[in-house]
Amino acid sequence: MDDDFRRAALDYHRLPRPGKLTIEPTKRMASQRDLALAYSPGVAAACEEIAADPDKAWDYTTRGNMVAVITNGTAVLGLGNIGPLASKPVMEGKAVLFKRFAGIDSIDIEVDALDPDRFVEVVAALEPSFGAINLEDIKAPECFEIERRLRERMNIPVFHDDQHGTAIIVAAAIRNGLLVQGKRLEDVKLVNTGGGAAALACLDLLVEMGLRRENVTVCDVEGVVYSGRPGLDPTKARYAQETNARTLPEVLDGADIFLGLSAPRVLKGEWLSKLGPRPLVLALANPEPEILPEAVRAARPDAIVATGRTDYPNQVNNVLCFPFIFRGALDAGATTINEAMKVAAVEAIAALARVEASEVVAAAYGGTAPVFGPEYIIPKPFDPRLILEIAPAVAKAAMDSGVARRPIQDFVAYKADLSRFVYRSGNLMRPVQELAKSKPARIVFSEGEDERTLRAVQTVLDEGTALPILIGRAAVVAEKVKALGLRMAIGSSVTVLHPEEHTELFQPLVSLYQEKVGRRGITPEAAARRVSNRPAVAASLLLEAGRADAAIIGGRSDWMREWEHVLAIVGKRADVSRAYALSAVIIQGATLFFVDTHLLIDPTAEQLAEMTLLAAEEMGRFGITPKVALLSHSSFGASGAPSARKMREALKLIRAAAPGLEVDGEMHGDAAIVPAIRAKAVRDPKLEGMANLLVFPNIDAANIAFNLVKAVSDGLQVGPMLLGMNKPIHVLVPSVTARGIANLAAVAGSEVRRG
Incomplete structure (x- = not known):
């Protein structure tokens, strides 16, 4: 990296506060009662339930959504054995990815233990705290033994992502690459360079999926892995071939797949002619691959190339799978992540690349959507649909293979629930x-x-x-x-x-x-x-x-x-005086509706009452009970200004027309949102909790407030929705997204159904 990028990276990790993680409470702690429920004596009730039934920990604690990212820092990225403390920025980053992509809470744990026995004892003792363990950046061959022993001892998933995450993405790329090239996994010949933890995991998974072991040749720093080679590592021995070949060029003849997980420039352009027709070249060494894609294209234009880099097509990136595999495993209460679950993830990832790219992916391509083919055989890491495909597939595989303790009963509802990670709406x-x-x-x-x-x-x-x-x-x-x-x-x-x-x-x-x-x-x-x-x-x-x-x-x-x-x-309905516009903004933990944001400049009290009743009716389609606040510069009669009097008159009209509607006003904006402020202003507020339908004295106030809340909260807009129209019809703002259009279409469709 150049100096400018290095400084930017250091600032990113240091400012505005050191590190990339924090802990936020999920429950309100604003009163003595809250504290009594959160800690003593209320916490005892949860403890007693878990003591009687350990599975209740998933209901009363964060364990069911908590993953530990654990390393000893012996094989960190391209940095090698830098130790546990220096590895912490990487582990924090991995924990952030869990949260960002799959909503999984994660804590990084750096263990000062080079001895595998001590490392295993430390990690195994943490089982009560976590729903799963993600092992990271542990060198081979110790990583194989550590993972095997932990999986034997622990009754929660233990997953070494360097091995299995890489294997899943590589297998998905190969599945689709062979499909494009018109070949079958059962028939191809594969040559691997590397022979390390990731490479062997890739080969094991591909063999599980149908690749013939006899069609696999492995090369490491000492050359070809052949039967009887002196000092051969037992973990590689299962891929040793009966051959007289000793160097990489000698084993490339007729190969359909080159799988590089080794070092820069180990594959020479002049050797590419040895490969079979329409080969796959996966050059995955980072940051410099075994061969650059342009060199492959020059020598073999019939090849499909994948790398681990973001600046080339077909990036093989573990973030494509690990958050979503853990999401599915946790949601099903899996005791392990087995081969069936990994294969399910492979097939889900491969299938997603074969459908059209999402709007998010298209935007990343400068507005041009990638189409399945030689330069798009695996999805992009930021494709928001990954969780919708991978997590259910993994959860179902966990159930089918008998390792799910909390089977999912309704996958349609489960997938709908996962959509909150894809679309905030x-x-x-x-x-x-x-x-x-x-x-x-x-x-x-x-x-x-x-x-x-x-x-x-x-x-x-x-x-x-x-x-x-x-x-x-x-x-x-x-x-x-x-x-x-x-x-x-x-x-x-x-x-x-x-x-x-x-x-x-x-x-x-x-x-x-x-x-x-x-x-x-x-x-x-x-x-x-x-x-x-x-x-x-x-x-x-x-x-x-x-x-x-x-x-x-x-x-x-x-x-x-x-x-x-x-x-x-189209015109307005006969039973209303005019049409209005209702807009919603989704913020963290709530949705607020604003009326009228677009049409009526200075409504009368009668029009305010009418728009409020229409907006409350529209909110009912969303299954939301309206809690209406009539907003003003004045609170509960404090001002005699015309606008304040107008809001008070509107309140009378609304209560007369809809006595069951929860509505109060006029009030300040903060009183609408914070019940404690409202309680100080009036003895008997008629509105409980936070208001969700905000009614303004004029269009300036409504539109300004809506856009300020949206901008400050990074809120998501839904609408505007037209109220009072003769037929279901809505007008889109120019900034609308494809998802926003689909949302308004659903609103219009629901209006047709309800009439």
């Missing part, structure tokens, strides 16, 4: 998604040629929440679907319509549009042009004419302009 959206799935509605998307829309539609199809209709040119849509690697079937699962390509359908809609806007200065000719040129108009007309059940409009242009088209065509 997962828990919030689940009720509306289930409602939308009960009978998928025909939803028209105005921007059918937009990549975000197409990704969202693929998600909608996968989740079964809608029957999509796209406004767009069929050829353009088909080309983009192919380029993005999407799986939707144009003409069957997805309908594509365009006014210029489907004139018989849209010609009557031009007349309908003229009826709607003819008295607004729009001539018949201008109406026809708008239907052809403005997708929002075309989509809204399909909805209004009953050709669709709901509509998702916009996302590429000014929100207010798109809204004006929607209002002119």
